[in-house]
Amino acid sequence: MTDTVLQTHELSKRFGGLAAVSNVSLELNVGRIHAVIGPNGAGKSTLINMLSGDLSPTSGRIVYRGGEITGFSADRISRLGIGRSYQKTNIFLGFTAYENCRLAAQSRLPSSMRFFRRATTYHRVRDAAEKALAQAGLENRAGTLASALSHGEQRQLEIAMCLATSPKLLLLDEPLAGMGAEESARMVELLKSLAAGHAMLLVEHDMDAVFTLAEVLTVMVNGCVLESGTPEQIRASPAVREAYLGTEDLAHG
Amino acid sequence: MPASRALTIALFVGLVALALFPLFGDKYYIQLLTKIMIMAIFAMSLDLLVGYTGLVSLGHAAFFGLAGYVLAMMAPQDAAASLWITLPAALGGAALAALIIGFLVLRTSGIYFIMVTLAFAQMLFFFIHDSKYFGGSDGAYVYFRPTAALTGVQLFDLENFNHFYYVVLALMAGVYVLLQVILRSPFGAVIVGIRTNEHRMRSLGYPTFRYKLVCFVIGGTVAGLAGYFNAAQFGFVNPELLSWHQSGIALMMVLLGGMGTLFGPVLGAFAMILLEQLFQGLTEHWLLVMGGFIIAVVLFLPHGLYGLAAQLGRKREAEND
Numbered sequence: 001m002t003d004t005v006l007q008t009h010e011l012s013k014r015f016g017g018l019a020a021v022s023n024v025s026l027e028l029n030v031g032r033i034h035a036v037i038g039p040n041g042a043g044k045s046t047l048i049n050m051l052s053g054d055l056s057p058t059s060g061r062i063v064y065r066g067g068e069i070t071g072f073s074a075d076r077i078s079r080l081g082i083g084r085s086y087q088k089t090n091i092f093l094g095f096t097a098y099e100n101c102r103l104a105a106q107s108r109l110p111s112s113m114r115f116f117r118r119a120t121t122y123h124r125v126r127d128a129a130e131k132a133l134a135q136a137g138l139e140n141r142a143g144t145l146a147s148a149l150s151h152g153e154q155r156q157l158e159i160a161m162c163l164a165t166s167p168k169l170l171l172l173d174e175p176l177a178g179m180g181a182e183e184s185a186r187m188v189e190l191l192k193s194l195a196a197g198h199a200m201l202l203v204e205h206d207m208d209a210v211f212t213l214a215e216v217l218t219v220m221v222n223g224c225v226l227e228s229g230t231p232e233q234i235r236a237s238p239a240v241r242e243a244y245l246g247t248e249d250l251a252h253g
Numbered sequence: 254m255p256a257s258r259a260l261t262i263a264l265f266v267g268l269v270a271l272a273l274f275p276l277f278g279d280k281y282y283i284q285l286l287t288k289i290m291i292m293a294i295f296a297m298s299l300d301l302l303v304g305y306t307g308l309v310s311l312g313h314a315a316f317f318g319l320a321g322y323v324l325a326m327m328a329p330q331d332a333a334a335s336l337w338i339t340l341p342a343a344l345g346g347a348a349l350a351a352l353i354i355g356f357l358v359l360r361t362s363g364i365y366f367i368m369v370t371l372a373f374a375q376m377l378f379f380f381i382h383d384s385k386y387f388g389g390s391d392g393a394y395v396y397f398r399p400t401a402a403l404t405g406v407q408l409f410d411l412e413n414f415n416h417f418y419y420v421v422l423a424l425m426a427g428v429y430v431l432l433q434v435i436l437r438s439p440f441g442a443v444i445v446g447i448r449t450n451e452h453r454m455r456s457l458g459y460p461t462f463r464y465k466l467v468c469f470v471i472g473g474t475v476a477g478l479a480g481y482f483n484a485a486q487f488g489f490v491n492p493e494l495l496s497w498h499q500s501g502i503a504l505m506m507v508l509l510g511g512m513g514t515l516f517g518p519v520l521g522a523f524a525m526i527l528l529e530q531l532f533q534g535l536t537e538h539w540l541l542v543m544g545g546f547i548i549a550v551v552l553f554l555p556h557g558l559y560g561l562a563a564q565l566g567r568k569r570e571a572e573n574d
Contacts, residue, residue, distance in 0.1 A: 052456060078458035090456075092449050103446050107458035112439040113467065119442045165458060 003030040005169050005199040006051070006082075011060035013046050020046040022223045023060070028169060028199045033191065035202045035214035043223040044203040045087060048171050051201070052084040053077040064169070078107065083167030085158045087174040087203075093147040097138055097157050100146055101129035104164035129164050136160035136190060152183030159190065169199045176206045188212060211235075259566050260516065271422055275415050284486070287418045289526045290425045291483050296506040296518035297428055298475035303504065304513030305436060306468050307448030308359075311367050311500050312374025313476055315354065316347040318495030320477030321484030322381065323347075325393040333397035336411070340399070340481055347477025348470050350377075355469035359462060362451075371497055382492040392491025395484055411485060421482055425519070428475055432515055435471070444468050476503075509550055511557025520558045 006028040013021040021043040028034050036044050049055040051062060053074035062070045069077060078084075092100050105128035106112060106119065120126070133139050136156045141149060146157060155175060162170060175191065176184050188209050194200065195213070204210050210217070211231050218228045219240050227237045234240055271290075275283050295317055302308040320343035327342060328334040358369045381387045398411040409416040435441050443464045446454045454461050484490045493499065502525075510521025528546060532539035554561050 054456065073460070074455045075458050075460045078456055084456060086456075090450065090453050092446065092453070094449060103442055104457050106439055106442060109439060112443045112459065112464070114439045115435050115441075116438055118437050119439045120437075122439070161457070 004028070005030055005065060007063045008051070009061040009063070011047070011050060011062065012058050013043075013050055013055060014058045019223050021050070021057075024218075024220070024223075024225055026218055026225070026228065028201055030168075030199045031196055032215045033195050033200045033202055033213045034216045034218065035204060035210045036218045036220060037204065037207070037210055038220035038226075041222075042220040044220055045173055046223075047220070048084065048173050048201065048203055051077075052082060052171055078165060078167075081166070081168040082171065083162040083165045083169070084171035085162050085173060085175060087177055089151075089154045089158055091146045091154060091157050091161065094145065096143050096145055097133060097149065097153075097160070098129060098142040100157055101132050101160050101164040102126065104161040105129040105132065105166075107165055128166065132160045132164035135163055135193075137186065150183075152179050152186070155179060155183070155187065156190070159187075163194075167198065169201070170194065171201045173203050174205060175202070176204055176209055184209065263562075264516065268426060272419075275418055280414055283414055283418050285526070285530070287414070287421050287486060288483075289522050290421045291479050291486065292503070292506065292526060293519040293522035294421075294425050294428050294482075295476055295479035296503050296510070296522050297432060297515055298472045298479065299503045300507045300512055300515060300518045301432060301468065301475070302472045303507055304515075304517075305441070305448060306444040306465060307451075308465065308469065309367050309504075310370040310472075311497055311504065312354070312358075312370035312372075313472070313503055314497070314499035315374040315377045315495050316351055316473035316476040317480035317483070317499065317503075318381075318490070318492070319350050319377065320344065320347045320480035321490040321494050322387060322393070324399070324481055324484045325395050325490045326387070328395045328397065328399070330394075330396050333400040333412075335403075336399040336401045337403055340478075343481040344474050344477050347480070348474040351470045351473025352466070355466045355473070359465045359469060371500075374495060374497060374500060378492050378495045378497075381495060388491075390492060392489060395488045395490070398485050398488070417486065421486075424478065424482070428478070429515060429519070432475075436515070440464070440467070505547055509547060509557055511554075511559030514557075514559045517557050517559035520562075524558055 004027055009025050010023045011021060011025070012019065012023055024047060026034065036047065038044055046055065050057045053072050053076065056071040060070070061068055064080060064082065069080065092103065095103070102125060105125045106122070108128065109122065109125065133142055136159050138153065138156055138160055141153060146154065149157060159172070159175060176187055179187060184206065191202070191213055202210070202214065214231060216228070217231055217234045219226045219234060221243050226243055227234060227240050271286070274286060299310065299313045302310050302313070323343040323346045324334070324339050327339045354373045358366060358373060361369050382390055387393060398417070401407055401409050401411060409420060411417050411420065443454065443459055447461050447464060451461050480494065483494070506521035506525050507518045508521070509525055510519065511517030529539070529543060532542045536542065550557065
């Protein structure tokens with residue numbers, strides 16, 4: 001495919017004797033949400049951590065827009081246009097929502113080794129931060145301390161910070177974790193709106209959301225890919241039913 | 254914002270009081286204040302690391318002492334050295350040392366960082382202590398204060414204690430403004446982000462090591478500035494200037510005044526040295542009293558004297574409303 005953004009080839013990560021991720025190969029494309037599902041401990045977060053540079057793979061390759069990025073540091077990967085959000089909200093609690101996004105957007109300056117001009121006077125940075133806040137639906141909360149935001153808003157801010165870095169590929173680790181029904185619905189709308197312009201890898205436990213959003217699904221069990229395909233294919237797969245779901249979860253998805 | 258307006262007023266009043274002091278005060282106190290302001294510069298440079306970047310260094314005196322030794326080694330015995338040559342050399346030496354030491358120690362963090370900075374400073378301490386060239390444990394003299402003469406024109410005379418006082422006052426104010434400007438710049442935003450959550454800063458695309466290193470070099474260079482004028486004032490350097498004891502004093506000033514505030518360490522330097530004078534006059538067990546005082550401040554005023562002042566300011570404002 002011509003619009004392939006990222007590919008992994010036989011990607012593996014071992015922690016001592018434990019194979020957290022084994023030989024995972026997948027492909028992420030622009031305009032398509034690719035969801036990775038699986039029970040706890042299936043290796044989904046480890047997979048994301050390898051793609052984002054938080055962990056370096058034991059073996060295998062990661063190719064991003066035609067170049068190999070296997071083992072690159074997290075900051076370098078971010079600057080290449082791969083943004084990630086965290087399962088556990090990972091924001092600057094003592095800063096306002098705007099400052100969180102401003103700091104994220106500032107990372108796109110060629111360098112922040114600038115010592116004399118006020119940080120708040122860089123218009124490009126300010127515009128990017130404001131745009132990201134608006135995209136995530138937080139424009140009315142710009143001046144609120146992150147610590148004073150509701151859980152759902154903090155999750156939105158997590159995404160907004162990611163967007164403020166103008167990524168081409170989004171790696172989202174359980175963006176719906178701990179959200180109420182209404183907050184979830186809002187987040188699903190947000191993710192849907194982002195799909196058009198980005199490639200997206202979504203790790204999520206909320207099956208309703210996954211089957212609403214994803215065009216491609218990969219099911220992982222014990223670090224291995226069990227099945228990969230369209231939602232219909234996954235729903236129909238006997239292997240998936242047997243090994244992982246086998247339950248009502250998928251039936252009504 | 255009223256809080257920052259109150260701070261601006263306090264700064265202005267303090268600056269005016271310090272500027273007028275030599276008109277009334279006697280020589281002893283002018284020199285005491287000079288010493289305090291030099292220590293305030295030193296404490297501010299450490300606060301940049303401890304309070305803003307989250308790098309608790311116990312070896313910061315290495316750069317303070319080193320710059321003093323550069324002056325002592327360059328100063329001839331029978332004439333004054335040029336300020337315009339020895340000061341850049343001292344600052345350059347401190348910066349270079351900070352670059353090399355920072356490059357190694359910044360690979361660690363937390364308790365390991367504290368221990369490794371301490372270890373490097375102690376290595377330098379013993380190197381200077383045990384080598385004859387630097388005068389060993391006896392130290393070395395700076396016989397004449399550096400001269401500011403340049404192509405025959407002399408703007409100020411450091412041998413004059415009043416001039417020396419005003420030069421140090423200007424430097425203290427200058428360092429405060431410079432650091433304040435840096436902290437509001439993109440660079441400042443990055444180092445404060447690193448203190449809060451370094452991991453997240455990396456995932457946002459910041460190569461954090463580089464920023465910490467530059468910060469460490471800035472801190473070390475400013476410490477060198479303080480160390481240079483300390484050596485110039487007392488005309489004498491000894492290995493104690495690089496010791497962990499000296500680093501500890503700066504750290505206590507930062508804690509006492511309130512870390513992460515820049516104004517706090519200045520307050521801390523004044524409070525600590527003035528109280529030292531006070532307690533020394535009262536009892537020979539003054540170190541005990543001093544220690545008790547610092548423990549009390551750390552226990553009851555977690556944000557230091559600056560935090561206390563800010564709290565009182567808010568209270569008064571609330572009463573006035």
